[in-house]
Amino acid sequence: MIKFEIFNGRRIRNVMMKGRLWACMVIIISNFSFLIPNLAAQSRSQWRDSVEVLNRQLRQHPNDVNLRLLKAEANVNLEEWDYALTEYGRILRADERNLAALFFRAYVHEKQHHYAEAKADYDAFLAIEPLHFEARLGLAHVLQKMGKKKDVVDELNHIVQMFPDSADAYAARAAFETEQQQYEVAAYDWGEAIRLRPGNVDYTISKVDVLLRLGRKPEAREALDDLASRGTPRGVLKEWYDRTK
16 A cells, blocks of 8 residues: 655655565565555555545545645555546646656556656656655666666666665665676675665675675675674575575
């Protein structure tokens, strides 16, 4: 489920886009399926009730942007992508610089495999908010879906340059490099992600996987030992330890 905030004016407040695997705090560029943190879970029937209530309110206040954002929220949670696109389109026709609508319409376009349209919305968003980390990751993901590998590399490099203290920036680049079988540079980037977020299990396992692909078993075992020393049960790591023998 997705929970959106109410947006005030043209500034986004606390927009955080998370991948399904971020339950373990790992970014996998090859399988981004972005979700907003669920702050108030509702059932599908409750979301449908919300749509009915919001539709009644919108008949009385058709120009209320917040109501339309909430209506789009419910549509997205119900996977009613076309209805969500309609709501975001109405908002953007009235205010083409509405960041919330641009950001989430890009998400909906990506869900519908409308990658060119998603890219256009991310580009428009970033023209207004160039330092928005999650939008830049979203753009990189869409570029990858479009098969624009050089542009993906350029964007991920740009993200690392813009956010040199972000473990997630290095992890995003490392995930893409791993997928491209560029294991040497991936090992470096996973290492930087771990340096910035020590003890992260997923980052370390990802680095171990890359080290094993490179045949560097002693380094892989050392990384596993570090995880174990930080409290990860060795039993959980047994499969990986076995591969280092």
